Amino acid sequence: xxxxxxxxxxxxxxxxxxxxxxxxxxxxxxxxxxxxxxxxxxxxxxxxxxxxxxxxxxxxxxxxxxxxxxxxxxxxxxxxxxxxxxxxxxxxxxxxxxxxxxxxxxxxxxxx
Amino acid sequence: xxxxxxxxxxxxxxxxxxxxxxxxxxxxxxxxxxxxxxxxxxxxxxxxxxxxxxxxxxxxxxxxxxxxxxxxxxxxxxxxxxxxxxxxxxxxxxxxxxxxxxxxxxxxxxxxxxxxxxxxx
Numbered sequence: 001x002x003x004x005x006x007x008x009x010x011x012x013x014x015x016x017x018x019x020x021x022x023x024x025x026x027x028x029x030x031x032x033x034x035x036x037x038x039x040x041x042x043x044x045x046x047x048x049x050x051x052x053x054x055x056x057x058x059x060x061x062x063x064x065x066x067x068x069x070x071x072x073x074x075x076x077x078x079x080x081x082x083x084x085x086x087x088x089x090x091x092x093x094x095x096x097x098x099x100x101x102x103x104x105x106x107x108x109x110x111x112x
Numbered sequence: 113x114x115x116x117x118x119x120x121x122x123x124x125x126x127x128x129x130x131x132x133x134x135x136x137x138x139x140x141x142x143x144x145x146x147x148x149x150x151x152x153x154x155x156x157x158x159x160x161x162x163x164x165x166x167x168x169x170x171x172x173x174x175x176x177x178x179x180x181x182x183x184x185x186x187x188x189x190x191x192x193x194x195x196x197x198x199x200x201x202x203x204x205x206x207x208x209x210x211x212x213x214x215x216x217x218x219x220x221x222x223x224x225x226x227x228x229x230x231x232x233x
């Protein structure tokens with residue numbers, strides 16, 4: 001899987017937007033960007049994924065730069081329950097069901 | 113079931129004992145994965161099952177670790193002669209099989225269980 005770089009930690013005030021960056025400068029043309037998060041004492045949870053276009057679902061928005069070398073996960077109105085480690089993962093083409101490789105992620109602390 | 117179920121949620125054992133951890137994947141999910149997470153560390157891939165294919169055991173840390181998946185559904189991870197360094201949370205995940213023609217869709221979403229916390233004294 002292409003290497004990703006994320007800041008080790010970030011803080012965000014409750015109610016504000018949390019913008020989590022991910023650098024994937026070696027991404028290939030048809031590799032997808034996935035985001036998962038892991039709340040304390042729970043298993044990881046899928047958030048969103050995308051290829052080129054920006055994506056939005058009920059949990060978050062994913063903004064991918066035009067050159068696809070970086071992306072940002074946006075939680076529009078962060079709550080205390082969004083405190084978690086957020087993982088950015090890039091998947092090679094044809095990976096199918098092969099295992100995801102998790103890096104160290106970004107520890108997001110939402111502060112009241 | 114509605115989600116991935118793991119048991120036991122907590123297991124305390126003595127060094128040298130064998131333990132078995134169970135995973136019930138989501139019904140219809142043909143891919144099943146085991147990961148472990150030591151305290152304060154990231155997720156470490158252990159083993160992966162896909163349908164009737166031979167499992168990918170490349171992440172197993174030693175021959176004391178083994179896993180099987182019976183009937184393409186429930187999986188059991190076995191750790192023999194446990195050591196203190198085996199203490200960790202063992203996480204199971206499952207996903208739908210992605211057909212070859214759709215592999216480029218990137219639709220590989222893993223659903224994780226809550227994990228089994230193993231403490232070896």
